[in-house]
Structures are given as structure tokens and as C-alpha cells.
Amino acid sequence: MTYKVKLEAFEGPLDLLLHLINRLEIDIYDIPMSELTSQYIEHLHAMRVLELDELSEYLVLAATLIEIKSKMLLPVHEGDVLDHHNDYEMEDDPRDELVARLIEYKKYKEAANSLKESAEDRSVHFTKLPEDLSDYGEIAVTESDEKMNVFDLIGAFQKMLERKKLRSPLSASILRSELSVSEKMDDIMTKLEKIGGKCPFESLFEDGDVNDLVVTFLSLLELMKRLDITVIQEGNFGQMIVFAGQEDI
Amino acid sequence: MENVNERILGMLESFLFIAGDDGLTLGQLSVLLSLDAEMTAVTVERLRLNYEERLDSGITLRLYGGSYRLVTKAEYADDILRMLENPSKSSITQASLEVLAIIAYKQPVTRVEIDDLRGVKSDGPIQTLVAKGLIMEKGRLESSGRPILYGTTDLFLDRFGLESIEMLPPLIEVDDEPFGDADLFMTKFQEAFELMDEGGNND
């Protein structure tokens, strides 16, 4: 089976190795080195999108794998072998270091996943902005003459970016859910009726935020399409007047 | 009045809590709670009464200029003012730290730019930081009003243990996506047109 896997799907050579061990259902404490090595190298070939910098890291591990494999092929001196059933169970199994690395890496990889969950749990709790009482004073965050560090600055900056999100968007979404083109169309018609059937185009855009303006504009287009209103401009760059009903041009 | 749903009350409180200073109008609350105006008003009043009746509550609800807002109860005003008194001259507040961060990374920078970034007025913190000698005037912008440009001082470097301003760790505004009004406008437009294309009623 050959397949191409994009490199970015792996966080590095150890990650790739863990992936292979899982896929091949290998016992990590008794890794068949030749199989793993050949699979690893096959994978490297399949990965087309390698940046040179990253490639070198993958190659370093490939070299390590080959080294371990060859060590295991060397005949074992009689005297080194302890009274065990398994031939490879020596004082120093050449795989030991690699296995230890893999286990250590896997530990933190799992910790990363649990951190991700913590962040998700945290993200369902929203907080409010501190009250702006700058006319009266502010709450101090440091005690007396404490030495500050630049990382406090970065923290403050990031916190501020976070707050900006909390501050601005609130009204926009609520307004949007309150406005609709059809409602606005009714509004415009009512307004026109009230003020004698015509009004300057601009006067319809006097208040409201971006959402309002868009909805107003779209409502006008729709009303024109339905011939409920007519818009007349008196010459180039002249004032545009909105009339209720059809008006002779 | 008594059979206002507990969950609705909780939801209402959480909305008002997040909305903060801006508050929310009856109309907005009605949309958010999916209740008609009358029932919304009843729910809001229930929440207000709860606050007023509970002696262990430090906050209550007020209607200012058409918006409902959570505020601290008047009886704690003095305690809060006590909290705001700066205990020591050399201490620094969160607001000041924010302003200092902006000036350190964006210098030279005007007060208006700082206000824009923070979304609140920064006169107070700027004054404090000047008084503490952490920032100073670094000239004026050659535009109308010739606003003051602020930058950090040597004392700032000293206090933050920096050899030079270049030693500040880089700051990437990862989460600060460009999402200006113009973009918002275009997005809305497109959304609206798509809705219209689908056949009329945009609701």
C-alpha cells in the first residue's frame, strides 16, 4: 500500500514514528526494527512537500533507526548474554533509548490534548470588562516597588485584544437580528407617506450603523424594483429625491 | 409574576453581565430571550426585585437611557472608592500596563491611536505613566492639532530590565484579525444579496 501524506499532518519524526507504531500495531517494548525502519523510510519517500529544514530532522531519525537496526544484527558475544529466554534482552538493548524517547514524547503529546480540553472548558465561561472608573482611580495590579518584566506587557496587550472582542461586536449582532429588509421597506413607505410622499435620498441614511445603512439601501433597491418608489436625480451630482409611487421622469 | 422561569432569569443575568456598560434595551433582550416585550419586562422586573430583596447581593439592575444595566448597589460606593485609592505611588494598574504595552510596541504613538486600540479613553493612564517617568513626549505629529507623540523612557528600560527597546520580545497580533468596518460592510452586503437572490424575504 502506498499513500502520500502531507508532512504537516505530523508534528515531527517522533510523531510519525508513533503513528507507524500505532498503525502497524507494534508492541513498543519489542519493536521489530527492520519493519519499522522500512516503513519509516517508505513514508519519507511518500512525503513530497518537505522543506529542507524539516527534512533534515526526519533524516536524523532515519539514521538513528538504521543504526539501531544494524546494531541488532550484530552477533552477540556469549559473555554479554544473561540467562534470559529472549536473545535481545541484554543489558543494553539498542532500542532502549528510542523507546524511552517515544514514551516521553507520547506523554507530552497526550498532555497537550488534555490542555486543549482545559482550554475548551474554560472558553464557556465569559467574563465582563472591568468597570471604567478612571475618573475615580484604578485598582493597582502590582505591589509597591516590584520589578516589572516585559512579559507583563505582552500579557496586558493580549488581554486587551481579547477585551476588544468583548467590547465592540455586541450591538452589531443584536441589531442585525432586529432588522430585516421587509421591515425596513415598510418603515420607508410609512415615512414617505408621513412627510408628503417625497424626501431627499440622504435623509433616509441619517442614522444607524453599518447594518442599518446596508438594510436601508437594499430596501430602497427592492422598493424600486417593485415600483413602489421612484428615485429621481436632478442633473449630474444633483440631489436625489425619493418619491412614493411611480413618478414621471 | 412569581412563575418566571429560573433558567430565563439566569440567562438574563448572564446577558446583562456580559453587556456591561452598554447595557441592553428591552427590544434587544426580547430578541435574545425569545420572549415578547411584556414577558421580557416582567422577567427584568423579577430580576431587579431579586437583587433588591437579597441583602447579600452587591449588584442590582438599573434602567439608564433606555438600556438595562447591572450596577453595584449604592451602599457599596464608599467601599469601592476605597478600593480605587492607589495604595502606593510606584504601583501600576492593569489599564496603565495596557497603555504602556501599546506605547512600548507602537511608539511613537498618539493618544488617539491608543484610545482606538483600547476602545476606551486613556488620558488617566497616560498622565500616570508620564508622572511615573515611564513614558514621555517624543515630538508632535505634523497633522491638524499636532497631537503629542508618546514613547518610552530610559527609566522604562531600567524598570523592565531591558538593554534597549529592540530587546522587547516580538509581538504578533495573532488574534487581531483585520475586520474593519469596510469589511463588515461588504460582508453584510454579500449576505444580504445572497438572501435576496434566494428569493426575497431576508428574515
Add this chain to the structure above:
Amino acid sequence: MENVNERILGMLESFLFIAGDDGLTLGQLSVLLSLDAEMTAVTVERLRLNYEERLDSGITLRLYGGSYRLVTKAEYADDILRMLENPSKSSITQASLEVLAIIAYKQPVTRVEIDDLRGVKSDGPIQTLVAKGLIMEKGRLESSGRPILYGTTDLFLDRFGLESIEMLPPLIEVDDEPFGDADLFMTKFQEAFELMDEGGNND
């Protein structure tokens, strides 16, 4: 526990309300309430229990990174997201998460140790994490080259909902369980293939 003064509870709530996102430490609260640390802790816990017990309460109390703050209850998250226009979750890459996990558990730790553990260079993720305010320099190792030692910040504790660094869940020892998490592996696999299908840059 039951004889916590009602007025003190109200005062505490009003302080926390004012402080908002900044929160207040046990030390600050102790000064503000004129109570000793132990009694302050008892009062804070009473307030938290009140919030948790009251079904009509939309807010509750949390300790993140040493600061107590009022937050909305989890059950209203969806309703609040509906209210917020652009609730972009700050995204963090898998690589950054791995580096962050290593730093969180092994701090203070050097870049070289992190690189060794992961088998890849971690400069990029480290820089991003510093810029995001999640990690910071915690001094230098007294050896050749005096490499920087990294540790996590209070903002990290806040963003990941941890009271303190001691509250990190213990690392799972791999020995205890059969190696090979088939599900995790399948996910990874599928992700990889999906990425291929899209044929584009995965960034």
C-alpha cells in the same frame, strides 16, 4: 461557614463586579474586606456556593491564575455566543500545544530540551507562545551560552482555566495502559488524508 455576614458578601460581589476580567487576588480581597486571609477565603467560598446553588443565577465565581473573577455559567455559553458577533476562539496549533505542554510540566526548561523531546525545532511555536503571552522567560541557565529558561504565565493559567500551576492534571504514565490509542491514530490518519484531498496548504 454559615455565619458569613451578608453585607460582606454583598461587598465582595460588588468588588468582583467592578474588577471584571482583571479579577482580584486573595491578598487584595483580604485588604479590601478588612478580613484575614482565612476568613476571606471562607467568604469567597460562601459566595461561590451561593452562585452554584442558585438556579436563577447566570454568573458564578472562578479562580484562574490566582485571581478570583466573576464569570457566566457554562450552561449559558451557547446563548452568549449567539449574542456575540465574532466570538473567534483564539486558535492554537498542535505544535504550539505540544510545546506549551512541555513547558507547563517541565518548567523552567530550555529550548534545547524542548527540541530534544519533540525531535523537531521549536523556535516557531516558542515565539508564538511568547507573543501570545502564554509563556515567558524565567531566567537563564548557568551554563555555556546561558540559554533562556521558559515557564508559563498567569495568562496561561487564565486561558486554560487553572487555579495554579500545581493544579495541572498529572502526566499519564504510558506504562499503565496498553500502548497504541487506535482512535487517536485513526483521527490523525483521517486528518492527513483530508488534508491531501484538499490538496492545499495546511497552515
